[in-house]
Amino acid sequence: MSIRDQYPDAFDGLDVDDDFFDDEEDLPSSFLRAALLDGLQKFDTGATVSPFLDVKLTGELFDGGIFNAEAADIIVRLQNEINAVSPGAAAADLKIGIGQFSPGSLIMHVQPGAPLMEDGQLRVPSPGPLEGALHRVVDIHDSLETDPESLVRQTEGETDVHDRVRQLVESLDKAGAALALDLYQSDGKRRQSVVTERGRENARRLFERKPVESPEIIAGGVDRLDGAGKVRLRVGKSRPEIEDVPESVVQSLRIGQYLRVLVTYQRSVDSFKERTDERWRFIELAQQDEILPIEEN
Known part of the structure; x- marks a missing residue:
């Protein structure tokens, strides 16, 4: 959902250039989302913006933007990793689902959704279960790519997380793919991670017995x-x-x-x-x- 569509009253009477907001080719910048949220929270401390995630697969198998068997396998492995980092959450609350696809390299759009207050009207500023799990997954992937030794410390004793990360990397290896996650958070901030050949090589070294x-x-x-x-x-x-x-x-x-x-x-x-x-x-x-x-x- 467009941030302009989510809060239409905030833009009444304003002549705003459409280039500053979402369109099919250019997703909203984290700066604009954060700036808008800061203004909205001056009137409603519980205001949030809708979180969403872009999952991008690059590699020869995905050049046509087709959701093929290799992509399906990688998404299953990613879902398993999300479940592993949030063992206390209900599985139904952690389903990523795929909202839509974009052409070129395979890009999948996911809207995690934010929790509601008990009255079902006001949004809670804290992230929902899926968004919170995605925070952790993005951090894990970033460490895998840039600082694998820190990943060992971050996940000490989490055997299931280790297994799921290893299985995801094995699927990426099989497809010869790179995986990028671009998370736009409900607090207006943005987190990104990528697992390229470098991250996959780091994983192979970490998991070598x-x-x-x-x-x-x-x-x-x-x-x-x-x-x-x-x-x-x-x-x-x-x-x-x-x-x-x-x-x-x-x-x-x-x-x-x-x-x-x-x-x-x-x-x-x-x-x-x-x-x-x-x-x-x-x-x-x-x-x-x-x-x-x-x-x-």
């Missing part, structure tokens, strides 16, 4: 014995399985027996400290006690 191994002592009750040289321990809720255990050691153990075992702990770790391919290889017994009752979790 490197093998790491170190000595470690694990302790727990014997949960399972395997004649193939494997012993599984109950350590809290986890069940690490120790490999390469000598047959003589396996035969000396009993279910429920408490052990402390020195192992070589092997795993693959990325920049976010996410671990996969965990393995525990037997070195020696550090402690071997009597059989203890196995607690049920």
